[in-house]
Amino acid sequence: MKTKKILALVLAVALAFSFSATAFATFKGDVNKDGTVNSADALKVLLYAVGAETDIDTNIADMDADGNINASDALAILRVSVGLDEKVEIPEEPSGPDTPDTPDTPDTPDTPDTPDTPDTPVVPQTAEEIVKFYNDAVNKAVNEKAGYKKSRTATIHEMNGGALMKIQLVVDMVNEFLGVGTQEYVNAKGQSKYLMNASLTKDDVTSATLELTGENYTVTLLLKNGSSSATATAKKDTSALARSGLLTGNLADSNYDYLSSGCIYESIMGADAAVSVNSVKATNSNVKFVAVINTQGELISLNASYDWTVAMTKIKYTVVSVKEADGKAHTEVEFSDFQW
16 A cells, blocks of 8 residues: 555656756666656656566666665655755776786697596585575576566465454455465566575574485475564564565565565555554464576576464554454465576
8 A cells, every 4th residue: 555655656746847957977766867867767667666667777776775676766766856865876887907918928738638527516415505505596586687477375364353354445455465365477587576685594494405306406495483573663573584585675565475574564554544553473484495496506496385474453443443453374476487
């Protein structure tokens, strides 16, 4: 809901104003590279965020450097265009000094060729090596902007909210917020939209195994149970899911595969003045990742699944309030059809 409001606000401002800032260098936000940072750049970012635009320099468009291109970046561009924030110049890559020619060395006699020996892949053995192998494969897909398909299915097993759950609008809002059902996404080659860099450690797993079949490795990771909590004054997240490579963020988004308590809290409190919550606590369990990786370290497929619960206190919607509400759900995410 917050994202929709931001999109509406930015679109309205983009259509109503045409302030620009003349530039003679490359600046953050000048995504159409016409030398100015203005509403045309903000609109281009919005079109990219909803999938209607693909030709964009993400390094210039990612104003908050969080790895995602969304409405927040478009709003930041508009703030620059009207002078509320300063422009940030992107420095040119320096060219190194010429190195002097080195004198020719005398020819050495040819040595006889040695026969080629086939490369023998080094198979990770320890939990630490297997986890690093997984991280490297996920990060390779992100950094090299591989193409792939993503499918996420979220199923709610239980919702307890007393009087709130008798309001159909509230039930519909919860289902939309949690992305109930199956969502399909396509990340075109050259983009990086639905995966994040992974930084798991051996301390995040209860089991790490690897099997080599033909030219591919199958990595299976069982992650430790995790939890997160959020109130108006403190937010905490100790979940390994936040470091697994699944997409997450500070405000709920339909693209996100993992919602921390802080993300849920901020989204509820900012969604509508009629909605409020005192605290949020989320836990996840039965977390399993299965990645198929080839001998070049490239992802062939990635599957993740986990159970999670959310408990909230002092929830209010308009005039209806309940002391406590909780729910249980299951999420499965599948990445396939990688293109390198």
